[in-house]
Amino acid sequence: MIDLFKNIIDLTAEMRRACDADSLNNAFRALLACLGPFAHAAGTVHKTRRDERYLIDTTYPAHWMEHYTRNNYQNIDPVIDPVNHGLTPYNWDQAYICNADQKKIMNEFRDVGFQAGHAIPLHLTPGMLLLVSVASPEKEIDFQTQALIQLIVGQYHTRYCQLAMLITYDEKPLMTERERECLLWVAQGKDTTEIGAILSISDNTTKYHLKNVMHKLGCHNRVQAVVRAIQLGLIYP
Known part of the structure; x- marks a missing residue:
């Protein structure tokens, strides 16, 4: 176990040196x-809005991911529903199953060879988690392994956020006041229609400003834009 822990610490240092998302995910x-x-599977999950769940990286089999996305399982998967679990790590068998569709998902997970799982949610913004x-x-993940997974995910989260800070001060993109307002409301968990109503602009205008922000x-996606803008000191939610 000591040798394994040392090896993991060494590899964690490599993850902390990752210069982009691809190298971070590979590490x-x-x-x-x-x-x-x-x-x-690593992704961003809104605390309350099921339609704002974005995949960052996964090593699940391609055929499973095709089936998963084709059936929009990301909207009903009990494993990635933070409302049911709070903000602490949890095992799959602690997932709250509230209907037959969710039970079907868990059965299908097992059919493709996944008998157990452990999930770790960490904050990105007030309304969004990295999960x-x-x-x-195997039928279970033992406590020691869970602890090591939590350590690794914690470092992944740290580097994921740090990568948003790699733009130097002189390279900070200029944002218009309206773009900043739109992004601030995204950080507060508002959707396109809600932002438009608050700012008295149309949905298309809201989308236009947010598209410009993401490009700059x-x-x-919007979540990444919020994280990067916060790290650069462009917005203060």
């Missing part, structure tokens, strides 16, 4: 491989 995969035959769920072919910040 994270290598770390998990040291612990066992695990698969994982990493690790799946195992080099982000693919």
Whole structure:
């Protein structure tokens, strides 16, 4: 166990040196491989809005992910529903199953070879979490392994946030006041329609401003834009 822990610490240092998202995800995969035959999914999850769940990285089989997304399981998956679990790590068998569709998802997880899992949620913004769920072919993930997974995910979260700070002060993109207002309301958990109503602008205008912000910040979605803007000191939610 001591040798394993040392090896993990060494690999964690490599993760902390990752210069972009791809190298960070590759380092994270290598770390998990040291612990066992695990698969994982990392993504951003809004605390209350099920339609704002974005995948960052996964090692789940391609056929499973195709089936998962085709059936919009991300909207009903009990494992990634933070409302049911709070903000502390939890096991899959602690997931609250409230209907037949959710029970079906869990059964299908097992059918493709995932018997147990452990999930760790960490804050990105007031309304958004980084959630990493690790799946195992074994019937349970022991306590020591869970503790190591939590350590690894904590470092992944740290570097994920740090990567948003790599733009230097002189390279900070200029944002218009309206773009800043829109992004601030995104950080507070508001959707397009709500932002438009608050600012007395149309949905299309709201989308236009947020699209410009994402382009300026080099982000693919609103959540990433909020995280990067906060780290750069462009907004203060």
